[in-house]
Every structure is written in C-alpha cells, then in structure tokens.
Amino acid sequence: MAITLARFSTPVSRTASVRSTALVPRSRSWTAPKRSGRSVVVRAEEEDFDAFLNKIADKFEKSENKPVVIGYSAAAIAALFVAEWLIHLPALDILLGFPVQLVGLLALPYLAIRWY
Numbered sequence: 821m822a823i824t825l826a827r828f829s830t831p832v833s834r835t836a837s838v839r840s841t842a843l844v845p846r847s848r849s850w851t852a853p854k855r856s857g858r859s860v861v862v863r864a865e866e867e868d869f870d871a872f873l874n875k876i877a878d879k880f881e882k883s884e885n886k887p888v889v890i891g892y893s894a895a896a897i898a899a900l901f902v903a904e905w906l907i908h909l910p911a912l913d914i915l916l917g918f919p920v921q922l923v924g925l926l927a928l929p930y931l932a933i934r935w936y
Contacts, residue, residue: 907920907921
C-alpha cells in the first residue's frame with residue numbers, strides 16, 4: 821500500500837506557515853496519548869557535594885550493621901570494575917560495548933530517581 825504525500829497534506833498557499841503543512845490525515849484529529857496514573861516529578865535542590873557526603877556519613881553512622889554496609893559497598897564497586905573489564909574485552913567490546921553503555925546511560929536517570 822503506497823502512501824502519497826497528497827493524501828496526507830492539505831493544499832497550502834505560498835504565504836502559509838510551515839505549521840499548516842503538517843502531515844496529518846484530514847479525517848482524524850490529533851489527540852495526545854493517554855498517560856498512566858504514575859508520573860515522575862523532578863525537583864532541583866540546592867545541595868552541594870559536602871552536604872551530600874555529610875548525608876551519606878550520617879546514614880552510615882545510623883546503620884546498625886556497619887560491616888554489612890561496608891561489604892555491600894565493596895561488592896558494588898567490585899561488580900562495577902568487573903563489568904567494566906568484561907565489557908571491554910576485545911571480543912566483547914565489539915558486540916557489547918556501545919549497546920551496554922547506552923542501556924546504562926538510559927537506565928541511570930530512571931534508577932537514580934526511583935531509588936534515591
């Protein structure tokens with residue numbers, strides 16, 4: 821089925837703006853997609869890095885199982901280094917390098933907002 825430009829565009833005079841030449845079918849009007857009930861609100865806060873470090877230090881001091889927190893932190897850092905090493909192996913660098921980095925970059929803001 822071939823779709824031609826004449827089917828979707830309306831006749832336009834030479835003085836018409838670019839917006840009036842949008843490729844919208846004449847029979848349908850455009851409606852915004854329906855959003856789910858859940859939304860994310862991002863608010864900017866004025867917090868410097870020292871305040872962030874103080875908050876982390878306070879959370880660490882309030883924790884009851886300090887060795888467990890240290891172990892999880894060390895395991896997370898080690899997993900990051902192992903994943904970085906694995907991704908950049910010569911054989912896997914071609915197959916996984918860019919896609920894995922792209923997925924990580926796209927997932928990072930969502931995970932930061934969701935779990936922070």
